[in-house]
Amino acid sequence: xxxxxxxxxxxxxxxxxxxxxxxxxxxxxxxxxxxxxxxxxxxxxxxxxxxxxxxxxxxxxxxxxxxxxxxxxxxxxxxxxxxxxxxxxxxxxxxxxxxxxxxxxx
Numbered sequence: 001x002x003x004x005x006x007x008x009x010x011x012x013x014x015x016x017x018x019x020x021x022x023x024x025x026x027x028x029x030x031x032x033x034x035x036x037x038x039x040x041x042x043x044x045x046x047x048x049x050x051x052x053x054x055x056x057x058x059x060x061x062x063x064x065x066x067x068x069x070x071x072x073x074x075x076x077x078x079x080x081x082x083x084x085x086x087x088x089x090x091x092x093x094x095x096x097x098x099x100x101x102x103x104x105x106x
Contacts, residue, residue, distance in 0.1 A: 001083045002090045007076050011093035012068075014084055015039055019093065020060075020068055022078050029055040030070055030078045038063040039088060 004012055011021040018036035025031075035049045041064035052060045060068040065085050072079040082090045 001081050003071055003079055003081045004090075004092060005077050005079045006092075007078075012080065012082060012090065013093045013096050014062075014066055014082065014090050015088045018062065018066065020062070020080075020082075022080075023051070025073060025076060025078050027073065029053060029058065030073060032060050032068060032070075032080075034060065034062055034068070039084070040065040 006012065006022055008022055008025055011019050013019055018034070018039060020032060020034045022030045023033045031051060031053050033049070033051045036047070038044055038046045038048060039062070043063065050060070050062070054060060054070045056070050056073060058070050062068065067083040069081040069083070070078060071081050084090055
């Protein structure tokens with residue numbers, strides 16, 4: 001499990017095709033938005049979009065093998081725990097984009 005702190009519209013990329021970001025954060029909780037393709041299970045590869053309003057401790061299940069848990073809400077940021085299979089990368093999307101740009105420039 002990996003924990004990542006995000007602000008509104010800061011994305012987490014899980015694998016190649018799954019993205020999650022908070023769209024609203026307040027003292028009572030967070031609204032998470034997820035989009036992409038299901039990883040694993042009978043719907044593997046199916047596209048989806050999903051939104052959920054969660055309090056601390058709340059979970060957003062994205063298919064059978066990915067779970068996002070709200071760990072802490074602090075000011076304008078939320079700390080999220082991402083549980084995914086070990087072979088699936090979990091990264092801040094801006095870092096993934098930065099690496100791709102560097103490869104393209106090389």
